[in-house]
Amino acid sequence: MTRIVEWSLRHPRRVGVLAGLLLLLAVAGLTRGGTSAAVSTITGTGSEAYRADRASAKAFGDEAIVVLIRASARDIALTDDVGRVLGLEACLGGKVPEEQELPGGKDGPCEALRRMDPVHVVYGPATFIGTGVDLVNGEIARAAQSAQTAPAQAKADAEAAARKAGRSAAQVAAAGRAAERAANEDTTAALRVAQSYGVNPTGVQITDAPFVSRFVFGGEAANLRTPKALFRPVLPSPDAGLIAVRLRHDLGDDARHRVVELVRQAVALPDFRLARGSGYVVSGTPVIVGAVADELQGALLALLAVGVLVMAVVLALTFPERRRLRPLLLALGTVGVVFGAIGLLGLSLNLGTIATLPVLLGLAVDYGVQLHARVEESRRAGLDGPDAVRDAVRRGGRPVLLAAGATLAGFVALFASPTPLVRGFALVLFAGVALAVVASFTIGLVLHAGLWRRRDRASGADAVEGTAGVVAADGAGTAGVVAADDATAAHVAATDAGAAGVGAVDGTRADGAAAAGQDAATPGAPPAGASVVATGSAPALATGGIGSGPVVRRLVSGAHARPWPVLVVGTLLAIVGVAVGSTEAVETDIQRLVPGDLPALRDARALEAATGQSGEVRVLVRGRDLATPRTLAWIDDTRTRVLREAGYDAARGCTDGAALCPLSAPFSTLMLTSPPKTLKSAEQTEAALAALPAYFTESAITEDRSQALISLGLPLAPLDEQQRTLDRVRAAVANPPAGVTATVTGLPVLVGDASEAVSSPLRRLLTLLGSIVLVGGLLVAVTRSWRRGLVPVLPVALAAGWSGVLTWAFGLPLNPLSVVLSALIVAIGTEFGVLLVERYGQERRAGHPDAVAIARTAASTGRAVGASAATTVAGFGVLAVSDIPLLRQFGLITVLDLCVAVLAVVLVLPAVAAVAARRAASGAPEATPPAPDTGVGIAPAPAREELRA
Numbered sequence: 001m002t003r004i005v006e007w008s009l010r011h012p013r014r015v016g017v018l019a020g021l022l023l024l025l026a027v028a029g030l031t032r033g034g035t036s037a038a039v040s041t042i043t044g045t046g047s048e049a050y051r052a053d054r055a056s057a058k059a060f061g062d063e064a065i066v067v068l069i070r071a072s073a074r075d076i077a078l079t080d081d082v083g084r085v086l087g088l089e090a091c092l093g094g095k096v097p098e099e100q101e102l103p104g105g106k107d108g109p110c111e112a113l114r115r116m117d118p119v120h121v122v123y124g125p126a127t128f129i130g131t132g133v134d135l136v137n138g139e140i141a142r143a144a145q146s147a148q149t150a151p152a153q154a155k156a157d158a159e160a161a162a163r164k165a166g167r168s169a170a171q172v173a174a175a176g177r178a179a180e181r182a183a184n185e186d187t188t189a190a191l192r193v194a195q196s197y198g199v200n201p202t203g204v205q206i207t208d209a210p211f212v213s214r215f216v217f218g219g220e221a222a223n224l225r226t227p228k229a230l231f232r233p234v235l236p237s238p239d240a241g242l243i244a245v246r247l248r249h250d251l252g253d254d255a256r257h258r259v260v261e262l263v264r265q266a267v268a269l270p271d272f273r274l275a276r277g278s279g280y281v282v283s284g285t286p287v288i289v290g291a292v293a294d295e296l297q298g299a300l301l302a303l304l305a306v307g308v309l310v311m312a313v314v315l316a317l318t319f320p321e322r323r324r325l326r327p328l329l330l331a332l333g334t335v336g337v338v339f340g341a342i343g344l345l346g347l348s349l350n351l352g353t354i355a356t357l358p359v360l361l362g363l364a365v366d367y368g369v370q371l372h373a374r375v376e377e378s379r380r381a382g383l384d385g386p387d388a389v390r391d392a393v394r395r396g397g398r399p400v401l402l403a404a405g406a407t408l409a410g411f412v413a414l415f416a417s418p419t420p421l422v423r424g425f426a427l428v429l430f431a432g433v434a435l436a437v438v439a440s441f442t443i444g445l446v447l448h449a450g451l452w453r454r455r456d457r458a459s460g461a462d463a464v465e466g467t468a469g470v471v472a473a474d475g476a477g478t479a480g481v482v483a484a485d486d487a488t489a490a491h492v493a494a495t496d497a498g499a500a501g502v503g504a505v506d507g508t509r510a511d512g513a514a515a516a517g518q519d520a521a522t523p524g525a526p527p528a529g530a531s532v533v534a535t536g537s538a539p540a541l542a543t544g545g546i547g548s549g550p551v552v553r554r555l556v557s558g559a560h561a562r563p564w565p566v567l568v569v570g571t572l573l574a575i576v577g578v579a580v581g582s583t584e585a586v587e588t589d590i591q592r593l594v595p596g597d598l599p600a601l602r603d604a605r606a607l608e609a610a611t612g613q614s615g616e617v618r619v620l621v622r623g624r625d626l627a628t629p630r631t632l633a634w635i636d637d638t639r640t641r642v643l644r645e646a647g648y649d650a651a652r653g654c655t656d657g658a659a660l661c662p663l664s665a666p667f668s669t670l671m672l673t674s675p676p677k678t679l680k681s682a683e684q685t686e687a688a689l690a691a692l693p694a695y696f697t698e699s700a701i702t703e704d705r706s707q708a709l710i711s712l713g714l715p716l717a718p719l720d721e722q723q724r725t726l727d728r729v730r731a732a733v734a735n736p737p738a739g740v741t742a743t744v745t746g747l748p749v750l751v752g753d754a755s756e757a758v759s760s761p762l763r764r765l766l767t768l769l770g771s772i773v774l775v776g777g778l779l780v781a782v783t784r785s786w787r788r789g790l791v792p793v794l795p796v797a798l799a800a801g802w803s804g805v806l807t808w809a810f811g812l813p814l815n816p817l818s819v820v821l822s823a824l825i826v827a828i829g830t831e832f833g834v835l836l837v838e839r840y841g842q843e844r845r846a847g848h849p850d851a852v853a854i855a856r857t858a859a860s861t862g863r864a865v866g867a868s869a870a871t872t873v874a875g876f877g878v879l880a881v882s883d884i885p886l887l888r889q890f891g892l893i894t895v896l897d898l899c900v901a902v903l904a905v906v907l908v909l910p911a912v913a914a915v916a917a918r919r920a921a922s923g924a925p926e927a928t929p930p931a932p933d934t935g936v937g938i939a940p941a942p943a944r945e946e947l948r949a
Contacts, residue, residue, distance in 0.1 A: 001401055001441055005393050008442040009386050009449055019443050023333060026340025035296040036253050036289075036348035041421045043750035050750060052743035054249065056620045059707045060699060061120030061246025063616070063747065065263050066284035067092070068607050069125070069241035071277025073227050076125050076241045077216045078209045081274050085241070086126035086206065088272040088280075092245050092263060093122035103271035109262040110269075118251055118259045121698060124243035125234040130206050131695045132215055137204060154183040229650060230669045232662050233699075236713070237653045240610040247286065253348060257290045283603040285615075285747060291600035299884055300354050307358035307878045308332065311365055314874045315867065327368025330444050331436065334364040338432045352425035355879060355887050360429060362875020363407070363828070364436035366868040370400045370835065371440050373867075375448045377860065386449045393445070399838035402782060403831035404437045406792070409778040410827020413771035414820055418757040422820050552866070555903075556858055556910045560851065563911035570908060574801025578765065581804020581822070586759035586814045595883045605716075612654030613661050613713030615748040617726065619733055620709060623740040627685045627705040631737055632676035636666040638742075639710050642732045646725060654713060659725045661713035670696050714748050723752050758819050771823035772797050775830050787916075788841075792833030795908035796826045796901050803897040818890045821897055828872060829901035832865050836909055850917040854910055869902045 008015050043050065057063070067088075075081055090096055091103060091110035094117055102110035113119070158179030162172040204211045210220055216231055217224040225238035235241050247259060260282070266272070267280040274280075308328070315324045335357060342349065374396035378388040411433070414426035559566045595601070608614040621635060639662070646660035654661035668675040674688040686705070689697055701708040712729070714722060726749055733742035757763065772793055780789030800822035807814070836857055843853035876898060879891025 001397055002393065004438075005389070005397070005441055005445055008446050009389065012446045012449075015443050015446050019333070019439075022337050025344065026336040029340030029343030029345075030336065032343040032346075034253070034343075034348045035293045035300070035354070036350050041350040041352065041424070043419075043747075043754045045420070046418075047750070047753055048743060049745045049753055052620045052745040053618070053747075053750060055622075055707070056618050056709060056745060057249035059702050060709050062249045062251070063285040064244040064246045065260060065282065065286050066607060067124075067243040067245065067263065067267060068281040068283060068603075068610055069243065069274075069277065070279055070281060070610070071241065071274055072225070073125075073235045073238050073241060074213075074217070074222075074225060075274075075276040076235070077129060077212050077227075079276060080207070081276055082126050082129065082206055082212075084272050084274060085124060085243075086130060088266065089122050089124040089127045089243055091266050091269075091272070092243065093119050103269050104266070108269070109265035112262050113259070113266070116255075116259070116262075118248055118255060120246045120248050122243065122245050123234055123699060125231065125241045126206070127695065128231055128234050129212060129216065131693050133204055133206050133208075133211075135693055136211070136215075151180045151183040155180040226651065226653060229662070230665050232650075232654075233664055233711070236611040236613070236661065242611060245284075253289075253293065256286045257293065260287050260290045281603050281606050283600070283607040288598075288600045288604060291598050295595060295598065295884065296349065296351065296354055299882055299887070300349065300357065303354065303357050303878055303882060303887075304335075304361075306881060307361045307875065310358075310874045310878055311361060311871055314870045315365070315369075317870075324372075326447060327365045327372055327440075327444070330368045330439055330447075331361050331364030333443075334432060334436045334439050335361050338428060338435060341431075342428070350421065350424060351884065351886050352421035352423075353428050355890060356425055356428040356432065358875040358878035359872075360432040360436070360875070362872040363429070363433055364439075365871040365875075366831070367400060367404060367433075367436050367440040368444055369867045369871065370396065370403075371444060372448065373860075374400075375445075389445045389449045392448075393441070395842070397441070399835050400440075401437070402779065402838065403834040404433060405778055405782065406775045406830040406834055407433055407827050409774040410771045410823065410830065412774055413767055413823050413827070416767065416770065417820060418763070419754060422758075552858060552906060553855075555906045556854060559907040560854055560910040560914045563914040566907050566911040567915070570798045570802070570904070573805055574798040577801035577804030577806075577808075578768070579804075580808040581764075581801070584759075584804075584807060584814050586755055586819045595885070608716045611661075611713070612658065612715050613663070614716040615714045616663060616746050617660070617712040617714050617729060617744065617748055618709060618746040619712070619729065619742055619744055620707065621733075621736065621740060621742045622707050623737075625682065625705050626701060626708050626740065627689055628682045629676045629679040629685055631740060632667045632685065632708075634737055634740075635708055635710060636668050636676065638732050639666055639712075642710075642712070642729050645728055645732070654715070659715070659717070659721070660729075661715070663711035663713045664699055664709065665696075667700065670700060714746075719752065719755060722748055723756075726752055759814075764819060764822070767820055768800055768822045768826070771826040775826055779830075779834070788837065791909070791912055792830050792837050793826070794912065795833050795904040796829035798908060799829060799897070799901040799904035800825050802900050802904065803893075806896055806900065807893060812893050812896075813889050814893075815886050815889055818893045821890075821893055824894070825897050825901050829898065829905065832869060832902060832905045833909060835865055835868075836905065840909075840913065850913060854913060865905075869898070873898045873902075 040050075069076055069085065071081065076085060087103065092113065094110075094113040094115075096102055096110070096114060098114075102108060102114065104110050155176040159172050159176040162175040167175065206212070213220045213224070216227050216235070218228055227235040227238075233242070234244070245259075245263060247256065251259070264282050267282060272280075311328050311331070312325060315328060338360065339349070339357070342353065371392060374392035375388050378391040378395075381391070383391050408430055411426045411430045414422055417423050417426070604614060619638070621631075623631065626632070626635075643658075643660055643662060646658055648654070648658040648660055648662070652658075668677070670692055671688050674684070676685065679685050679688065689701065689705075699709065699711070714725065717725075726744060730744050733744060736742045776790050776793045778789075779792060780786055783789050803822060803825065806812075839860060840853055840857045843856045844850070846853075848856060873895055876891050876894040879887045880895060882888045882891065
């Protein structure tokens with residue numbers, strides 16, 4: 001990183017040009033970006049249920065846009081409103097011939113749907129009735145033809161059979177007359193049956209109320225209000241009808257959004273306005289998803305505006321340095337580049353990626369604050385411009401990089417989440433943090449060096465070109481040799497942060513470091529303005545700041561004075577927290593994770609109240625040839641058993657507490673004249689299916705007979721109740737006929753599986769342990785010390801357990817984002833520990849006793865860490881004001897957990913340092929005795945001369 005910083009300082013204009021190009025590309029990407037609330041962002045795409053869902057969508061149509069007809073079933077079927085509903089169904093299906101003029105004209109929604117052709121199939125009551133009318137008229141035509149030819153044919157066949165049997169002429173004639181009479185009686189009986197249905201021998205129409213009443217309700221009596229089983233998918237209750245617009249499986253988010261708008265426009269056309277009832281309600285999964293996507297678009301801008309304002313206020317209050325808003329400007333650029341890249345890649349923003357916006361803003365500010373604080377320390381030591389930057393990077397660059405690396409390592413653990421929402425969240429944060437670090441060490445430091453300011457341009461150039469100093473210390477244990485501009489040579493033995501040991505934390509003695517620190521403080525040290533301050537020396541410390549206040553000093557001194565109670569109690573609380581926190585339920589129902597006042601959600605609740613269903617469960621049956629009596633009978637028997645166990649009663653319908661409702665008709669109803677159990681062969685079964693209208697069969701079995709569908713409606717219920725219902729369905733389909741498979745799928749199934757995956761206690765524990773191992777492993781590998789690598793992780797590991805206690809105690813709800821919060825806290829919170837431990841090690845190597853080193857660390861790096869923690873907490877806190885419950889819940893819990901993590905760092909690190917110092921002291925005396933306690937909570941601050949040493 002030193003080379004990158006040097007290159008940036010030598011070529012500030014190139015850095016500026018590169019930054020400008022990135023910002024221009026970001027602007028282009030931001031104009032192309034879109035939002036998505038697709039359910040696959042929560043459910044994932046790797047399960048067998050998801051693959052079955054996509055297969056059923058391709059064969060039978062995707063999730064439907066549902067139009068609720070707010071009118072009674074009798075009004076829909078038996079009045080002139082049936083014609084209006086029929087016209088609406090034809091409009092929504094887009095299958096009207098080109099030459100036919102559509103309602104709304106050439107620029108209307110019906111014409112747009114015809115051109116767009118986004119619909120797989122439309123199921124509605126008027127089309128169902130119309131298809132039944134066509135079927136009956138076909139039977140009438142065949143019966144009329146048969147009435148003319150059947151008696152004569154029956155007579156001839158009977159006479160031929162009698163002759164073949166050797167009967168007499170009289171017997172042959174008698175057999176012919178009997179057959180003719182029987183054929184006439186059959187025709188008469190068929191006519192009587194037709195008349196009982198109100199069938200006109202010349203044909204029926206959809207407006208023939210007597211026929212329709214018998215066909216749909218089983219009679220003409222006004223008290224017959226409940227539709228027959230065949231019509232339950234489109235007339236689910238006596239008081240409502242449904243039009244299901246099943247979309248093509250290959251439509252993108254934008255196309256679905258457009259179709260929803262066109263359907264809304266279509267139902268509002270005067271041509272389809274009902275004479276009875278209260279109109280239409282447009283709902284369904286595509287409608288909710290589109291509404292949430294629109295909400296996300298607004299949330300993105302709102303979160304950005306609030307985030308910027310909050311960060312500015314936090315920096316103003318907690319970071320007492322000049323140009324304190326500079327890290328915020330740099331962070332804004334970083335966030336813009338990251339989200340612009342998402343747009344350029346053609347990706348959509350979802351709930352997870354949008355949640356990263358204020359968080360990434362806070363983290364990017366964090367790294368800017370750390371380097372800013374180091375540069376200001378170097379300025380207070382008498383350096384300026386590029387020299388101050390070089391000195392800041394030399395002393396503080398490595399800890400910042402180490403902290404950032406730990407954060408990135410922690411994010412890697414989230415990549416294993418089964419939820420795409422979490423994986424996308426982690427990926428955006430990973431890319432954003434990496435970019436923020438690079439930006440802070442390049443353009444950020446160029447800004448601090450003042451190389452772009454006109455008044456410093458000449459002096460800056462002189463400093464870059466005339467300074468012969470080269471900072472060679474980017475690794476472990478190097479010596480800095482710097483020649484000043486005035487030819488004054490200063491050779492300072494500088495031990496870098498990578499040197500073996502960190503004082504008391506590592507259990508090593510600080511005698512050598514003390515000597516180095518004393519040498520650095522003696523007269524004859526490099527004059528003011530030299531470009532190096534030895535690691536053993538320390539610049540003057542600023543006062544103020546959130547991380548060095550009296551409360552923090554008292555907490556630090558208390559933990560340092562009584563380390564074992566802190567460590568023991570903290571460990572016990574962590575164990576309890578992991579145990580109780582891993583059992584908390586996780587909410588994955590998208591309707592509960594989005595704003596409850598969305599009009600689309602209100603419409604969904606109206607649909608559920610009117611029909612008793614809010615989601616669709618599908619059983620996809622697959623095999624080489626399903627058109628056999630045995631297989632179709634098994635499908636019907638399974639459907640009947642599942643509905644019976646769910647408490648469904650055809651007489652009461654779906655609005656009387658049933659856990660499942662039928663959304664498709666059984667084969668025994670579709671094949672009324674030849675149900676599967678009466679058939680003897682596959683040939684007979686195929687012939688019976690082929691005789692049915694395609695409109696009836698295409699919702700139940702594919703044309704190649706390789707896939708069949710059982711469609712069931714699931715009412716809105718608590719997730720655990722839905723899971724029990726789904727488990728009963730899985731048990732019912734567990735033993736299909738040989739050569740046949742049955743998979744339970746559909747949105748409720750996918751959501752339930754996702755909830756089970758993310759809420760698994762074992763998975764949550766493994767995610768937490770994975771983050772600890774990754775972060776700790778990286779720190780151990782870089783520092784080459786088990787203690788230096790693991791000490792910064794210990795406080796946040798305990799904090800992850802403490803947060804489980806608080807979440808359980810306050811009953812805070814978890815969702816797919818907050819369920820992995822413990823791993824996220826380890827990733828983010830470790831940074832604070834790394835920075836403090838590294839600074840503490842520097843202070844110990846400078847010769848300060850343990851208590852003084854703790855005090856100086858809190859007074860210097862503690863200020864920057866306090867400001868960083870404040871900006872990070874503020875970033876998550878911005879989410880708490882979101883209207884979207886998923887983001888709001890996540891923000892509230894994260895703010896609480898981050899505060900716990902900061903508290904853990906403040907308490908646990910001093911306790912660990914105290915234990916290590918005491919163990920070191922038991923082996924050998926300290927080189928410098930600890931300063932006496934003055935009773936104010938910590939050791940007194942070092943004298944001004946010592947602070948500037």
